[in-house]
Amino acid sequence: MIHLLFISAILVCILPLLPGMAGILLPAFSWLPLMTTHQIEALTAFNLSGFHHVLSWPGVFQSMLLSLFTGITSSIIALALTFFILQANWHKPHWQKIERMLSPMLAMPHVAFAIGFAFLFSPTGWIYRVLEGLGLSTHNTASLIQDPYGIGLIMALTIKETPFLILMSTSILKQLHVDRLYASASGLGYNRADVWLKVILPQWLPKMRLPFYAVLAFGLSVVDVALIIGPTRPPTFSVLVWQWFNEADLSLLPRAAAGALCLLLIAFLTLATARLFEWLTLNYWRSWQIQGAKKRQFWGEHGYLPLVILPMCIIPLLVIWSFAQRWRFPDIVPTRLSERFWQQELPTLWELASSSFALALFSTTLALILTIGCLEYRDKYQRAIPFWLIAIPMVIPQLSLLFGLQVTTHFISGQHYWLWVSWSHILFVFPYLYLALDGPWRSFDARLYQSARSLGLTHWQAWWKVKRVLLQPSIWIAIAIGLSVSLTQYLPTQMLGAGRVTTITTEAVALASGQDRRVSAIYGILQGLLPFIFFSLALIASHHSGIQPRLNKQRSTSTDEFICGKPNYK
Template sequence: MIRLLYLFTLALCALPFVPGILGIIIPAFSWLPSLGLTTPNLSAFAAVAQWPGLTQSIWLTLFTGLGSTGVAILFCFLILKQYWNSPRWQHVEHSLSPMLAMPHVAFAIGFAFTFSPAGWFYRLLESIGFDTNGLFSLIKDQYGIGLLLALAIKETPFLLLMSISVLQQIKVNSLQAVASGLGYNHNESWLKVILPQWLPGMRLPIFAVAAYGLSVVDVSLILGPTRPPTFSILVWQWFNEPELTLLPRAAVGAIVLLAIALLSLGIIRVAEWYLLQYCRQWQINGPSRVRSNDSTNMALLRPKRHFPSYAPFILIPILVIPVLVLWSFAQRWRFPDLLPSRYSLRFWQQESLSLFELAANSISLALTSSLCSLILAVACLEYRQQYQRGIPSWLIALPMVLPQLSLLFGIQITTFFIPGQWYWFWVAWSHLFFVFPYLYLALDGPWRNYDIRLDQSARSLGLNGWQTWWRVKRPLLLPAIWLGFAVGISVSLAQYLPTQMLGAGRISTLTTEAVALGSGQDRRVSAIYGLLQGVLPFIFFTMAIAANRYSARFTRRTQQQRRESPDDIICGKPHFK
């Protein structure tokens, strides 16, 4: 059974790339017989090359995508350098879950309501006497600075979470002790000793962040510039053209977007090699020689109070939620008033029926895709433990590092040739395709750290394979399973492009409606959808934590009852003839 699930997972991970790539290459050469295009040519490539503002869109995409990735890496490293193994690190670690639970769309809507020219931040500046007339706005600015900052703030917690396992593997405490004995101070030990080992371990998460920033559509629709837009938005507009004969132009745009993403990942890899392997003089030039005297030594002994560098990544998401709540209940809110002058439940009552239907669609898709992904991930990890053969890491990484728009465009073109209206099935399958890598990576670390000798001891005591897994291994790995399940649900709830493209507009979720409303509708209705879209993942994370605590308490109670049972007491005593 495990072997069959392993083979099915391999097919699930590998087969979609064939129609995904062929589905954009063949239409790009204007060959779509169903639309009457039977003569291959290069007219679509010429149309894309002659598009006005194409160069600006590409440069804007590179600036926002690579810029947000670089800022997120810098913020992540500074936070780790300042707080790793310190008393404040627990506060940072505990704040990661709520920040990761908030989807990108909900954060983007709240970010727009906070930093728009009529947002709460500008109202606060007006209340303290600062004139905001003509002040630079971060929302839909022509340089994409607001989009860059929003992506960097949202992706930094993800890099921090991925850094925990990397730093545990390289044994930071031992490295710092050795570096301190060689004369390196705290900053130098992190820069010259830990950074060269941390950065290669973070290669896959950094690639995932860069690929998302280069091809993001939903956040760009809410925060990004419009004249010209980013290249991903330009391809999305071409794709939504009502004239179907223009699909070859969209296919060429998808190919160009894929090429931009692959080229950017190559640039990141070359930059890492140049910094860490080729240009190594900054690593081996030894500790800096600083004259020390009594005054400097006393200054070093005095405790320093630093401004918490993780504060923006906690304060901004915390500020975003109250702003969404206020806008959802606001009936009258004039600028520059800090708070609404009138409140009303009218908009909640108006959208209640739609909210229940959309929430039901979102939850059903999330539970289906996450549960199937959990079963497949556990089966693959068990297969790797038994047969020492797992899914190749590059195959797991492809759905994370390839642009969704390019891949889904080809898959959707392929679904046109399959008769029948299987829209819900296609959407659920696409969610499963993108949820599985995140859930697999969430469970990979706990499965690797599991002591296999426990299974060997249980088998030696007479338990079979299933009993060993259920009674020994499952209780120890249950916290990771619950957390992975919550991660899968949050990833599914945040999927916009798979739902919109493979659902053909017939499957609506809270995410699709939030993006449609957040890019230019009534702020009150947009706040309602953004708030609910952000609350659902948080609810599932809370339920996962509660289920984990309840299961741990139930396991302890069961073990205590078994110890106190008369049979166990009698069996536990030695027998004499």
């Protein structure tokens, strides 16, 4: 059974990467035989016309620079802000409070946050209404929504990605034993800021490589958030490629494929540059690490407040807009409220919510089964799929990979759109589930399983009654992560669904592009509410599941000290 799950994971989540890359390379060089008769002759000979069309597009280099600027800047700021927050607050009395305050931000999808961000910072948004109410004129004031430099996009991506990096850092810092490092360095005269900069940072940064690469690749290739609050004249390069892909003329597919390939090359070069800079900073330019104590002082104790305050402003603003029948500028509050828009959209909302949940549940369930199969196969046979191969869907632009997959699906006859969309969701949910469960699986004490087998339990009984119970809290959290990741997939649903499969996310992005703000607010609320429900239920379930609390009681006087109190070995 484990062999079957391991092979299935390779077939479903790894091998499709090969035709996905082939599906972008061949059309980019103008080879696409699946065209109508009068176009076959033009698209069966390899040439560089697609790249020529890309490079000759007006403003294409400005779009590329804009993508590089917004993606790199937001990622670096998010990483730096994460480090400052950790060094100022880690293991302090209010750290658990910070984790609880950041959890709603983790649950809020990018699209819902972008819609609320637009309501807050648009030229007729609530911030400008407050300024007008204070007597300050906002005429000709610069706006953060669709500004030509992408400042608003940088702010939104930074605030949205920082909690994710903090979450990934939590498990890493627990592995580093920060308290021991701090105690040793303090004895040498280093203060807290010096310890974090010279001792913890060189160990923390390499372990944060994959989460940071995922954030960086997302920032370079984001489409849904850029469509809502990003610049438009010109747009970011990812949005420009998305517009090319939506062209009705199929003869222009080489241009879209070449653009997607260029986006992939940009992301690859950026990640390679980030890796080179990391190596130079930590291994070559090491003088800053060995200069001794400098008594530095960092100010990051309250750096988490913008990550909490902004979502706390966005959520009630979405609720108010969903009931606002008349809200003229510059009134701070609506002059008339109505539930008419909720009544109008409720039947559609129920249908979209049920279809979105069904798709998320199906893809997450299969991805979870494949993930557990791969982890069990690794523990039993000491062989595993290379983690860098699993992480490819996380660290390369979605648009580039999905374009190749979409072209590949044309070789299979039939309109299996729901199947293709669910498969693409599994492809992107699987890495996140593997990342979430890899640490708990590695930290599980194998002697507990061996003890259960020695008592006469079969392999399946020992796994179900012992290992599953102890790892159940982590499994619940992973399920919530998988459901949320699936629910927020915009490009996979649009590209492989061909418009036939609609979800809350696809409708929210479409309505946020210029429709009624009240309807956009309703879809933003629902799009943010579902992941929040998932995480809340997962936290409740993980709190009431497992037997870890009982194992931790009176360990010194029970046999658990003999089993659990020693280092883990297999």
